[in-house]
Amino acid sequence: MQLEELFARHHVELYRYVARFTGDADLAQDVVQDTFVKLAARPPADEGRLRGWLFRVATTIALDALRSSRRRLALVRERPGRLPVGDAPPDPATALEREETRRRVREALAKLSEKERAVLLMREEGFAHREIAAAVGTTTPSVGTMIARALEKLARHLDLDEEDAR
C-alpha cells in the first residue's frame, strides 16, 4: 500500500491519540508527520502489525519531544482547541464547558505515568492487550492490571463513578 494511502487511513486516529497523550494539539500534528517520515525511511518488516507500529513510534516521538522541550508543561496548560475552517463558533457557554472538560481531562491524564497513559489511550483506540503490551514493552497479563489501576486513579479526578454513586 502506498504511503499516501496509509497516511489517509491512519492520520486521524493517530492525531487523536497523540493529542490526548500529550495534551498539545500542535505537537500532535508534528508527531504524526514525523511518524510517517519514519515510516517512509524504515517501514516495519511485518506490515500486518503496521497500526501498532505507528502508535508505538508516535508514542516514542511524543515522549522525546515532551522531554526535550518545555512542552512537558503542555498537559496542564490552558490551550483552546482550534476550530476547523467553516465551523460556526459555539455559543460562549458551550465553549466554556468544553474548555473546562478539556482542562479536567488534561489534568487527570497528566497524573498518570507515561506508560499508564499510553496503555489507557491505546485501549481507547481499540487495541488488544497483546498489541498494547508489545507497544509499551510489558507483558500481556499486566496490561489489564495497568488499565484497571489507571482508571482507578482517574476515577477520583474525573468522577468516573459518579453515576454509580447516585
Added chain:
Amino acid sequence: MSQDEPELTDRRAARLGALLRAADPPVPAMAFPEARIVRAARRRAVARWRAAAAVALVAACALGVRPVRAWIVEAARTLWSAAAGGRRAAPRPPAAAGTAGRVTFTPTAGSFVVRVARPQDAGTLTVETTAGASASAEVSGGAAELVVLPDGLAIVNDSGTTGSYVVRVPAAMGRIAVAVGAARPRVLGPAGPGGTWVLDLRGAR
C-alpha cells in the same frame, strides 16, 4: 479480584471514553508530509555517499596502486563535495582501471535499493531477480563505479555517460527499489522469482 471489578473497569473506561471524545480538539486538515519525507531521504543519501566516500578513501590507501588510487581519491573527493553541496562533476573512471565493471556480493538487508547517482544522456538499468543469495551488477557500454552499500548498490555514474547496467537481485528480497538522482525511490515490488524491470535512465531526468 472480585467479580464486579471487570464490570467496574468497563464502566469507567466507557465514561472516560465519553469524556475524551468531548475534550478532543478538532482534527486539523493535515497534508501528507511529502516534502519532509523527501528532505529526510536526501539527508540519508548524503550520509550514505559520505560513508561510501570514506570507504573509497580507505580502499585507496590500502590498494597502493598509483593510478587507481589517484582516481579513487579524486572520486571520493568529488562525492564528498557533491554530498556537501558542491558542484564539481564526478570524474569518469578510467576504462583501463577495470575495477568496477562487475561486482558480486551477498545482500544482508531485507530489502534492496539501487541508487543511480544521476540521470544519463542514454542507457538503461535492468533489474532482474535470480535464485540464490548472491546479487551482482555489471556495466556495459560506458563507465561507472559500482559501490556495494549495506542495503543495496550505488551506481556512481556521469551524466554524460551512455552506459547501461544489469543488476541481479535475489528473489528472496522483500522489496526492491530504484532511486535515480534526487528523485523519490521507485518501488519495483516484492521481488519474487523471474521478475525483470527495465528503466530508461534518460527518462529518469
